Amino acid sequence: MTQEPEPPSDYVHGYSARESRRLHDQATTLAELLLSDTAYPPGARVLEAGCGIGAQTVTLARQSPEAAIVAVDIALDSLAQAKRKLKANALANVTLQCADIFALPFAPASFDHVFVCFVLEHLRVPAEALARLREVLKPGGVITVIEGDHGSTYFHPDSLEARRAVECLVELQARTGGNGLIGRQLYPLLVQAGFADVRVSPRMVYVDGSRPELIDGFTRKTFSAMVEGVRGAVIAEGLMDAAAFDAGVRDLYRTAAADGVFCYTFFKGWGVR
Amino acid sequence: MTQEPEPPSDYVHGYSARESRRLHDQATTLAELLLSDTAYPPGARVLEAGCGIGAQTVTLARQSPEAAIVAVDIALDSLAQAKRKLKANALANVTLQCADIFALPFAPASFDHVFVCFVLEHLRVPAEALARLREVLKPGGVITVIEGDHGSTYFHPDSLEARRAVECLVELQARTGGNGLIGRQLYPLLVQAGFADVRVSPRMVYVDGSRPELIDGFTRKTFSAMVEGVRGAVIAEGLMDAAAFDAGVRDLYRTAAADGVFCYTFFKGWGVR
Numbered sequence: 001m002t003q004e005p006e007p008p009s010d011y012v013h014g015y016s017a018r019e020s021r022r023l024h025d026q027a028t029t030l031a032e033l034l035l036s037d038t039a040y041p042p043g044a045r046v047l048e049a050g051c052g053i054g055a056q057t058v059t060l061a062r063q064s065p066e067a068a069i070v071a072v073d074i075a076l077d078s079l080a081q082a083k084r085k086l087k088a089n090a091l092a093n094v095t096l097q098c099a100d101i102f103a104l105p106f107a108p109a110s111f112d113h114v115f116v117c118f119v120l121e122h123l124r125v126p127a128e129a130l131a132r133l134r135e136v137l138k139p140g141g142v143i144t145v146i147e148g149d150h151g152s153t154y155f156h157p158d159s160l161e162a163r164r165a166v167e168c169l170v171e172l173q174a175r176t177g178g179n180g181l182i183g184r185q186l187y188p189l190l191v192q193a194g195f196a197d198v199r200v201s202p203r204m205v206y207v208d209g210s211r212p213e214l215i216d217g218f219t220r221k222t223f224s225a226m227v228e229g230v231r232g233a234v235i236a237e238g239l240m241d242a243a244a245f246d247a248g249v250r251d252l253y254r255t256a257a258a259d260g261v262f263c264y265t266f267f268k269g270w271g272v273r
Numbered sequence: 274m275t276q277e278p279e280p281p282s283d284y285v286h287g288y289s290a291r292e293s294r295r296l297h298d299q300a301t302t303l304a305e306l307l308l309s310d311t312a313y314p315p316g317a318r319v320l321e322a323g324c325g326i327g328a329q330t331v332t333l334a335r336q337s338p339e340a341a342i343v344a345v346d347i348a349l350d351s352l353a354q355a356k357r358k359l360k361a362n363a364l365a366n367v368t369l370q371c372a373d374i375f376a377l378p379f380a381p382a383s384f385d386h387v388f389v390c391f392v393l394e395h396l397r398v399p400a401e402a403l404a405r406l407r408e409v410l411k412p413g414g415v416i417t418v419i420e421g422d423h424g425s426t427y428f429h430p431d432s433l434e435a436r437r438a439v440e441c442l443v444e445l446q447a448r449t450g451g452n453g454l455i456g457r458q459l460y461p462l463l464v465q466a467g468f469a470d471v472r473v474s475p476r477m478v479y480v481d482g483s484r485p486e487l488i489d490g491f492t493r494k495t496f497s498a499m500v501e502g503v504r505g506a507v508i509a510e511g512l513m514d515a516a517a518f519d520a521g522v523r524d525l526y527r528t529a530a531a532d533g534v535f536c537y538t539f540f541k542g543w544g545v546r
Contacts, residue, residue, distance in 0.1 A: 151431070152536070154424050156457045184429045187481035188532040199483065202536070206475045208460035259461040263425070263475065265536070 030218070031059045033203050034117070034146055034266055042066035044112040049101050049133055050074075050119030054082030056146075060115060061091040070111075072099035101129045109138045117146040120189070124177040130193035130271075137273040143195060145269045149183025152204075152265035153223070155255040161240075162255075165227050165248030168239045172230055175237070183267035195271025203266040209258040219262040224252040303491070306476050307419055307539055308332045313386055315339035320384045322374050322406055323347075323392030327355030329419075333388060334364040343384075345372040374402045382411045390419040393462070397450040403466035403544075410546040416468060418542045422456025425477075425538035426496070428528040434513075435528075438500050438521030441512045445503055448510070456540035468544025476539040482531040492535040497525040 035056065040046050044067040051057045051071035061069055071094050073079050079096050086094050099105055101119070114133045120126040133143060150170050155162065170180035179185075183202075190198040207214040228249045235242050255262045308329065313319050317340040324330045324344035334342055344367050346352050352369050359367050372378050374392070387406045393399040406416060423443050428435065443453035452458075456475075463471040480487040501522045508515050528535045 149427070151427050154422070154454075154457060156454075156461065158424070158454060181427075181429075181431060184427060184534045184536060187483065187534055188429065191482070191532070200479070200481055202477050202479045204475050204477055204538070206473070208473055209464070210460065210471065210473075259464070261457045261460055263457060263538070265477070 030205070030222075030266070031056075033205065034268060035059045035063065038063065038115070038144055040064035040067035040069075040113055044068070045110065046070070046113045046115060047072070047106070047111045047133070047136060048115045048117075049104075049129075050116060051082055051096070052078045052118070054078075054085040056115075056117045057082055057094055058085055058089050058091060061086065061094045062089070065093060067093060067113075069094045070097060070106075071095070072097045072101075072104070074098065074100050102132060104132060104136055106136045108135050109141075111136050112138055112141050114141070114143040116143065118148065120145065121147055121173065121180060121182045122176075122178045126179070126182065126185075127189050127192045130189060130195070134194055134271075134273050139273055141273045143190070143271050143273070145186055145190065145271075146266060147183045147186060148180075148264070148266050150180040152183065152263070154263050155252070156261040157251070157254065159248065159251035159254075161244050161248035162251035163248075164240055165234070165245055165252065168234045168245070169227055169230055171239055172233055172237065183265065186267045186269035190269055190271040193271070195273065197272045198269065199271075200267055200269040203268055205262075205264045205266070207256075207262040209260070215256045215262075218264070219256040219260075220253065223262070223264060224249065224256070227252055303478070303495075303539070304329075304332045306478065307390070307541060308336065311336065311388070311417055313337035313340035313342075317341070317385045318383065319343070319386045319388060320345070320379070320406075320409060321388045321390075322377075322402075323389060324355055324369070325351045325391070327351075327358040329388075329390045330355055330367055331358055331362050331364060334359065334367045335362070338366060340366060340386075342367045343370060343379075344368070345370045345374075345377070347371065347373050375405060377405060377409055379409045381408050382414075384409050385411055385414050387414070387416040389416065391421065393418065394420055394446065394453060394455045395449075395451045399452070399455060400462050400465045403462060403468070407467055407544075407546050412546055414546045416463070416544050416546070418459055418463065418544075419539060420456045420459060421453075421537070421539050423453040425456065425536070427536050428525070429534040430524070430527065432521065432524035432527075434517050434521035435524035436521075437513055438507070438518055438525065441507045441518070442500055442503055444512055445506055445510065456538065459540045459542035463542055463544040466544070468546065470545045471542065472544075473540055473542040476541055478535075478537045478539070480529075480535040482533070488529045488535075491537070492529040492533075493526065496535070496537060497522065497529070500525055 046067050046069045048071040051073045057071045076098055083096055114137055123129050150166055153166050173180040187200045205218050207219050234240050234245050319340050319342045321344040324346050330344045349371055356369055387410055396402050423439055426439050446453040460471055460473045478491050480492050507513050507518050
């Protein structure tokens with residue numbers, strides 16, 4: 001329970017240019033759904049733990065212009081991209097820093113708020129990470145956690161191969177010590193980590209023919225592209241044969257047609273130290 | 274495509290006392306989630322198609338006291354229960370009538386609104402039913418449709434047996450000509466039936482340890498009880514053996530513990546004639 005290993009393998013969330021683009025697409029499409037109700041008051045000290053390439057950091061910083069945000073990540077190359085992104089958006093209220101969630105270089109009770117998005121899914125011991133983050137919160141401080149849940153995926157037309165392809169994503173993530181079904185677990189995880197007044201709000205992405213931006217931004221460029229991106233790993237690990245996996249990916253893209261429907265749910269949770 | 278057969282087998286939604294109680298529990302718990310945004314103006318003529326035992330009718334009538342509601346069902350015994358329920362609630366703005374959705378005894382364009390809840394899931398040809406209901410709507414009239422989707426179910430702790438038990442529910446419903454995954458299909462079904470300005474709003478029931486009313490009212494008494502209720506049929510049809518099914522049901526009830534989570538999504542759709 002002590003040390004978290006390397007950042008997640010690029011099986012699931014790599015740091016390739018394509019992957020960066022996908023994460024960016026995702027944040028642009030989902031920013032309102034996930035972040036519109038997160039803004040910090042003037043003078044608040046906020047820690048974003050695991051900022052990655054800054055996909056959420058830009059929105060946080062924009063929505064809380066007078067808060068002081070410290071955004072940390074374990075990966076230097078991600079931080080370099082985050083830095084460029086913040087500069088391009090002329091955002092000056094963020095300090096970037098290289099740090100491990102399991103060895104945070106901050107005194108206890110140094111932050112008013114902690115924000116964690118798409119990070120716990122990669123960790124072997126997410127409750128332990130939450131407990132560490134709780135320590136750097138001031139008493140009365142609030143943590144905000146956002147995670148997806150790949151098991152919340154369903155669609156029309158239904159397809160056995162597409163479902164299996166999504167299950168492969170979960171299985172690959174499990175093999176690297178992560179948890180693709182973590183969204184539904186936020187409530188018990190936050191309680192287990194010692195937080196009080198825990199609340200969780202599901203944020204469902206529902207996409208049908210009347211929502212062309214989400215068809216493109218979510219069904220195609222976020223979710224189907226993410227599944228397509230693990231093709232090599234799925235085949236290398238023998239989880240599905242190439243023909244079945246390709247059929248599954250084709251069926252996922254098929255749900256982006258005018259008569260298709262795609263559903264996925266993120267979970268946003270809060271807890272008080 | 275012409276005639277709908279008998280009402281659904283009691284495999285899935287029977288008319289036993291226990292089943293009536295479950296449907297009542299469900300409506301009481303879910304009324305706000307599903308119906309709080311449905312109210313009809315004074316003088317409106319509203320058709321509720323497939324009112325069953327009146328679980329939704331009471332809420333509709335209460336929320337639209339000056340609308341004239343005609344509630345029809347194909348089953349006389351259900352109508353008798355609906356009648357008692359309306360009387361017990363002193364609601365006088367509902368006319369009950371025995372009728373088949375596929376042979377409605379109403380002139381074209383006779384209603385301002387049509388309301389259909391938990392009905393399409395039982396029909397072999399739901400788009401055809403919607404087309405018939407469209408005919409009795411006045412031009413500009415609006416249909417409101419609510420359906421569940423058993424494939425939207427997921428929970429924590431996850432359990433293979435519990436997932437299989439839920440799949441049995443879908444399979445049994447399919448064998449009687451119904452569709453337990455119809456919620457996600459409302460948008461294309463309404464479009465296919467000729468409705469304009471189709472909109473769909475997912476209504477997710479999210480249950481965690483902080484929501485004791487939903488733990489009891491939904492996880493236990495609505496969903497887990499519904500799955501438990503098909504035990505005999507599952508075993509008779511050889512879909513699962515008794516031990517595995519019982520383990521699945523136990524695991525469903527397990528999600529009602531303080532550290533458990535249960536998720537299910539209903540879909541509410543609208544279309545304009």
